[in-house]
Amino acid sequence: MADWQASSAESAPREPECVVQLRAVRKSYNVGSPNETEVLHGIDLTLARGEFCAVMGPSGSGKSTLLNIVGLLDRPTQGLLSVCGEETTTLDDGALTRLRGHNIGFVFQFHNLLGAFTALENVMLPMLGAAGFPSPAMATRAAELIDSVGLTPWRDQLASHLSGGQQQRVALARALAMNPALLLADEPTGNLDTKSADTVFELLRRVNRECGTSVLFVTHNPALASRCDKTIMVVDGLIKA
Ligand SMILES: Nc1ncnc2c1ncn2[C@@H]1O[C@H](COP(=O)(O)OP(=O)(O)O)[C@@H](O)[C@H]1O
Ligand SMILES: [Mg+2]
Incomplete structure (x- = not known):
């Protein structure tokens, strides 16, 4: 097994049962300035291992802010956040980056x-980032991931030459490169036609079922939300019961 595979397996523990736990999380922007605004007003949320949870709510209600905090891209202003059993609020930036890199995959509305670079190269990038050098094992793993999202014939195409749905499938394969315990998908189907959206959703569902990956899936589509294990509604910075 290559070094990058060993280290990713070791640092992505499959325990404990709660992959995400938020307690009374608040988030303010522009803290200390006259235009300080509190956007999240005390969020309690638990995501169990293997759970697939839809996140719905109006634009501007705080869904992306919530995902960015859960994804350790941003810090809560108050409250507690544990990810994969680790309390994060006291961790320094380096520790947060390591926890994120080994445990969390992201898919955004705009695939980024x-x-x-080719589809294959895009999928290899997180592995390259973690290991610091390329290896044949990375290319093999990336090719398997590309295959799992049904894109083998397009593997060596430049990402810019792929359709929107294909690009989002590459983004999903890239998010899975480090075999994350948690997948955060912020409106991943928001920009896609119905058929492509369904394909991307089914791929997310399959990863969730086959790998036990926990998923937070932001969507405005009630039909897709109804196919998740549960739905939370974010309204004005609070989870509506
Ligand atoms: N970096 C920021 N600085 C100040 N306000 C922000 C910032 N990011 C988001 N907001 C504000 O926070 C609120 C919630 O935004 P967001 O989490 O993006 O909502 P959603 O994803 O539900 O549309 C909005 O009012 C938005 O304008
Ligand atoms: Mg958003």
Whole structure:
């Protein structure tokens, strides 16, 4: 087994049962300035291992802020957040980056692929980032991931030459590169036609079922939300019961 595979397996523990736990999480922007605004007003949320949870709510209600906090891209202003059993609020930036890199995959509405790189290269990037050097094992793993999202014929195409649905499938394969315990998907189907959206959703569902990956899936589509294990509604910075 290559070094990057060993280290990712070791640092992505499959215990404990709660992958995400938020207690009374508040988030303010522009703290200390005259235009300080509190956007999240005390969020309690638990995501169990293997749970697939839809996140719905109006635009501007705080869904992306919530996902960015759970994904350790941003810090809560108050409250407690544990990810994969680790309390994060006291961790320094380096520790947060390591926890994120080994445990969390992201898929955004706009795929954020590097257009001048091939589909395969885009999927290899997180592994390269973690190991610091390329290896044949990475290319093999990336090719398997590309295959799992049904894109083998397009593997060596530049990302910028793929359709929107194909790009989002590459983004999903890239998010899975480190075999994360948690997948955060912020409106991943928001920009897709119905058929492509269904394909991407089914891929997310399959990863969730086959790998036990926990998923937070932001969507405005009630039909897709109804196919998740549960739905939370975010309204004005609070989870509505
Ligand atoms: N970096 C920021 N600085 C100040 N306000 C922000 C910032 N990011 C988001 N907001 C505000 O926080 C609120 C929630 O935004 P967001 O989490 O993006 O909502 P949603 O994803 O539900 O549409 C909005 O009022 C938005 O304008
Ligand atoms: Mg948003």
